Amino acid sequence: MEIVAVFGVVLAVAVLLSSLAHRSVMSLPLLFLVAGVVLGNGGFGLISVGHDGDLVRHVAEVALFVVLFSDGMRVLAEQPRHAWGPPVRALLIGMPVTAALITLAVWGLTDLSLVTSALVGIVLSPTDPVLVSGLLRRDEVPAALRQTLNVESGINDGLALPGVLVLIAVLGASPTPGPWTLVLELLGGVALGVGGALVLGLLIRLPGLVIRPEWQPLAPIALAATLYGTGHLLHLNQFLAAFVGAMTLAALAPDLCSAFGPFGEQTSEMVKFFALLVFGALLEPAMVTTLTLGAFVVVAVTLFLARPAGLLLSLLGTRLPVDQRLVAAWFGPKGLASVLYGLFVLRAGIPRAQEVFALVALVVVVSVVLHTSTDVLVARRLRAQEPDEADVSSGTRDR
Template sequence: MAIAAAFGLALLVAVLLSALAERSALSLPLVFLITGFVIGHGGFGLVTVSSSGDLVRRVADVALFTVLFTDGMRALAPRDRTLWAPPIRALLIGMPLTAAVITLLAWGLTDLPLAAALLLGVILSPTDPVLVSGIVRRSGVPRPLRHALNVESGVNDGLALPAVVVLIAVLGSRDTPDVGTLLGELAGGAALGAVGAAVLAGAARLPVLAVHQRLRPLAPVAVATACYGTAHLLHLNPYLAAFVAGAMVAKTAPQMCGGFQPLGDHLAELMKFLALLVFGALLTGGMLADVPAGGYVVALLALLLARPASLLLSFLGSEFARRQRLAASWFGPKGLASVVYGLYVVQAGIPYASTIFAVVALCVVLSVIAHTTTDVLVARRFRQDESADAGAGPGQRPP
């Protein structure tokens, strides 16, 4: 019950400070991360959370699913084809480059062998939709940037999964999993999401059914819950199922989405805060002490060099506006997706598991601090630019 009490108090503090956070660098996610650390073994030891237990993984799993479903509902909205080029470039060029740079850094700066360094690079290559939502949902952020970050963070978790599983098997000296099986899990998750949306769309057209306006927002909740449970029962990828289901529900059954967006956003926000609190309770001084000296450098450069340089290279030759390129390159937060994959490594019991997870945890902590305290500053700059553009006369450019 200590977690429930701490979460309630932290949530109350966050609500009371929300207006201040909206116009300053105050980070509400950081409030929950610090609260978790204080009540965990890193602080007063009021709760016991283990990286080998099930609580952290389940909470992170549900949080990821919830955020991906709600963000997926916005993904297919743009009809302008030019809006799709940046996220595709980020996924097909930027993400592999990010993994490669982190791999080389980890291989050269720590005692990790190449396979373990590659596993670390793959785990830290996806961006996290839970933290990306902090910039995506702020007013003033241009639509192309919003769409690029939203789609990229919604898809790259699933793309990293096959490599994570294969590398865990290689390091564990077990038979390498069938690549076809892994691809089947990804394709099956996407198909499950599409089927769930199709069932809802078909049912909504039946004349014998009548949905009361008051309960209409619960229809997407029903689809999401069914997809989540089915994906785990059938061992399909739940994250792609969430993103595809959200996108297809919005596209094929828009009449059923009325009123859901505020509810979905609130649910996603609650799960994000709870996951950060539980993750904070997992952190200890001993865990951070397991990070080798070179690991601190790797974690910093993963945020300051690997992601920015890789994304800027991926955008070369594109029509993406310069300032939006810079913002997209910076906002590559590492979060719950990396934590989930790091926990898989720990639970697999492979060599170097503790070092890999410790570096992942350090990188996530640094990312939460860095990205959740700068999103409001970036959004404010875009709003200022928008105001300046509006005030400039025809043919004029604001200073």
């Protein structure tokens, strides 16, 4: 219960500082991460979190699911439906290029094997919807850019999971899953999300069934709980199910999504902050001592070269203005998805798993510091008016 008490105190401090943080470079997510580090395993030890326990894995998993479900509600509700080109290109081109560049950096700068380096590359390739949401909720962010970052961060977590599982199996930690098994997990997650939302959408249209206004926010919660539990029971990708299911429900029942909106945003903020506190408590100074100088260079390559190069390449020829492309290239924070997959690696017991997790954790910590401290600056730079649909449809010239 110590961690709950600490979370309550830090949350109260964050609430009191929320207005200051909104108009300055102060980072509330960073506040929770620092509190976890200071009070956790590497600090005063008030919060005890074990690497081999289930707390961190469950917290990271639930946080990802909740944030993906909440963000999926807004994809169709707030964004232009025709602007799907950039996020699809970011997923199909930007993410593989980013993973490949990180793989080459790890392989060339450390003594890890090529397969292990590829595992690190895939673990660090997704962007984190939990941290991206801090920028997306600012009014200054144009709709097209919000669409790109929201969809990319919402889907790439689930797409990275099969690669992580395959490489862990190749390294000998578990039986190699067949390709059809992985495909079924992905497609099954999508089908589960769409099917669950369709069933709920049909039920609320049955004659004689009317949802009272005060009960409307509970309908999406019921869907989320069903998707999460069913995904686990059937071994389907519950992250894709969350995002796709929320998008489908938003298209079928916008009134339910509007009613769920305030609660969903507050809930996702709560789980995000709690997850960062737990992750911070997990970190110890001894992790850094296991890393070589090349590993620190990998951190810089991951954040300043691999992600920007992958995104800028994927967005060539799109209608996004150059300044928005640069923002998308920079704002690709690494967070709970990478932590969760890093824990998979740690628990799988592959060779040098501790070193892999330490490298992943270092990248995440530096990313949290940099990206949560620059979202206000990025938003101010985008303060110019969002282009209207006519501008988007006619194309915007690169400046």
